[in-house]
Amino acid sequence: MSAVRPGILLVLDGWGHAEPGEGNALAAADTPCLDRLLATPAAVLAEASGSAVGLLPGTVGNSEIGHIVIGAGRPVPYDSVLVEERINDGTLRSHETLGAALTGLAATGGSLHLIGLASDGMIHANVHHLRELLRIAALFAVPEVRIHAITDGRDVADGTAAHHLATVEGYAAEAGVGSIATVIGRGYALDKSGDLELTERAARAITDGAGHPVGKPEEALATSGRGDEWVEPGVVTGGDGQPLGPVRDGDVVLFTNFRSDRIQQLADRLYGELAGRGVTFLSLAQYDTEAPIPALVHRADAGGGLADRLAECGVRSVRIAEAEKFEHVTYYLNGRKADPAPLEEHIRISADAPPDYRTAPEMSIGRVTEAVGSAARRDDVPLVVANLANIDVVGHTGDHAATVRAAEHTDRAVEALCRVAGETGRWVLLVGDHGNAEKMLTDAGEGRRPYGGHTTNPVPAVLVPAQGRQAVRPTGTATLADIAPSVLSLLGLGPAPAMTGRALW
Ligand SMILES: O=C(O)[C@@H](CO)OP(=O)(O)O
Ligand SMILES: [Mn+2]
């Protein structure tokens, strides 16, 4: 192992590139270290969205596919794309498991419950997929479809939930079946922090009809003082004043999100209560739930990447991130392999209390920096991988001033870590996983409004060479698929056979 040249891979989450201008929080921030690095010849822009990473053309990047591709060294067809393919070639309509479940409902008079994020943000879900599922339900003459609409305001501009609910109602009218039974903000329904109280509130609206009773879905939106994300669970009542939606014995529940991480807590909770009551569970894409929920569309293999190559070469790595991004530098970076390789160490930094990112944009970056520094000082750790979450997580609040501060905290952390790298003879490779904070305003919808979502912009990638070495300017177009081959090359190792990306430096 003595031949290995040690380094640090830092993923700056949500670090996209755009020209300076209104709404560019990264350009507005005072970030002397990052500015200096980006002005060196070793800085490039890398594609991190659309088909370059395995998404549909023009689709914004996200942390999950971003880290998968950074680790795999090749674009990996994402779950959203695989779902679209099954819709376009008609094979979702002829899916055996789905057909059997829906035929059963037609016979028993039970209901199909479609549960998922109701927006076209394309990060966790797309309402278009719901449209196809409503059409399929109509083909199978399912008597009743209840839609449990999760409001977004994070992947799409806040304040657009009414528009998306109307879209869903339009799809139901077009299919001739389906009505919205509950309206629940994603803060409740898609919690992934382990706050089971939030999940419980969402689940009880779906299972028992417990929540704010409303005559029309849009009325539920008024319950939130904190935007679309935090719409309190609302339960639509019928003419008899009773909730439309509670799941009854023998019904079918189908989750419509294609991304697993944020829906799985709710899916496990609902399965735990309802599976024993003869309720059939299905998910549109494959989930990482504890519950054995059959998927209609299976995911692509993302293995054979960086982690496998490091294991093969006996290279120890330490992975560090705040809780919010922990799976990203472990599970996703490793090609969605659940078990860490024997030579991997994982450090998860969790906040003491649920933070308000607007007032605490530093998050836990001090502890992350310390952990990276300590790992970097170890002689037995050739590779330290960390995610600096602030730019993305604070960017999602849509709060420009807070995001500027998040970028400034990140800059100071990078500066400190470059210093440690200098002292320990390490190279540092910095890369964004997708854009976010370089665009905090949108013109979509009615007029200009704050925007906290991801973007299709390229991301910076820059090498800080180990002392005494020079980095030459990479040529050609770079993508996230080039990061794993670059990391391996910097370590002094060759790429894995499955990698299609190339070493940039
Ligand atoms: O928070 C999330 O779930 C998504 C946005 O919906 O962001 P990221 O892809 O960065 O995890
Ligand atoms: Mn991200």
Ligand SMILES: [Mn+2]
């Ligand atoms: Mn994000």
